[in-house]
Amino acid sequence: MTWIWICRTRISLRTFRMAKTLVVLAGPTAVGKTRFGIALAKELQTEIISADSRQIYKEASIGTAVPSPEELRTVRHHFIQTVSLEENYNASRYEQDVLRLLEELFGRYDLVLMVGGSGLYIKAVCEGIDDLPPHDPALRSKLLSRYEKEGLQSLTEELWRLDPVSAGRIDLKNHMRVLKALEVSLQTGKPYSEFLSGTPARRPFNILRLALDMERQELYRRINERVDRMMKDGLLEEVKRLQPYARTNAMKSVGYRELFDYLEGKVPLEEAVDRIRRNTRKFARKQITWFRKNDQYCWFSPDEIREAVQWIRESSDLQDR
């Protein structure tokens, strides 16, 4: 656990002079962020902004593992079940919504807590995300069917023509990236790359980042346990109820797509549940990778709430108040 110490020492030596601080609590799914976050919020007497791209949807609760009603009563949460699955929510909208809310919250608190595992959403708030023209679903579906008919090659060739900068930068094997760049370039007549500033946004508040992790084996155990609990709590019924939304973005999530497959008769139930377990493990690994590459995170184990509180107090200079 030396890495934690190195990281803590380096950051806690820094002195933060700014009055307002956004404390970010990140980490893989099922590591215990909700519990930890609530404990922190109580201790620091503040509110929680959820940074979870799935818990934000109104219609879902079991599969997205939203905090329980009791937990939500204990500490005020924002962005939990606030938008509909039918809406086209994304990181950019989240950035704007959070910044607007923060203005208000910082009027009341010196310190606000953001808790969640959606790396891109957190990044959008902390570093900004460049403005793009409004998404054009018609163009997207046109490009998508072209991708299916003509293959990726045809799209990348066009991207090289329209936006060589992006073509040189983007992962050309990833059709999502190619599609996006092409879509924007076609829609605006300007290369996608010109919309990207490449510089992090300045924020009128300070940011403190901490992340939770635990031994891999234990994390996997907790994931399995959680999946079993979700099934007992009625995940299958929730998924049945959400079948009309099966084709929306959010319903491609772990826990839903596997059960849609079961409901459509593609796999037996036990197999579907097993896939949920495996896909959740993969998801957790990806989250860890994402947060690990950002060396501003100070890592804690989920039982180090006291240590985290102390670290936050020291780092945010609250003690001087």
Place this chain on the structure above:
RNA sequence: GGGGAGAUACCAAAGUGGCCAACUGGGGCAGACUGUAAAUCUGCUGUCGCACGACUUCGGAGGUUCGAAUCCUUCUCUCCCCA
């Protein structure tokens, strides 16, 4: 008791004399990622050095061969069918 099929790396599964350290899929590990981000994409995955290379693998033990996961003998185990 008789007849048949099979045992391959963590799992599943190809290979049926040299092109095999062994296809492929899963799993695992690592990574990329500025609008689907719980998405999408990439690399590695016998051991040791981790580049070249060296060493040990395809149920066990023998054998044939210049050479075997692949052929022969035998042993062990599994599955199926008939009794």
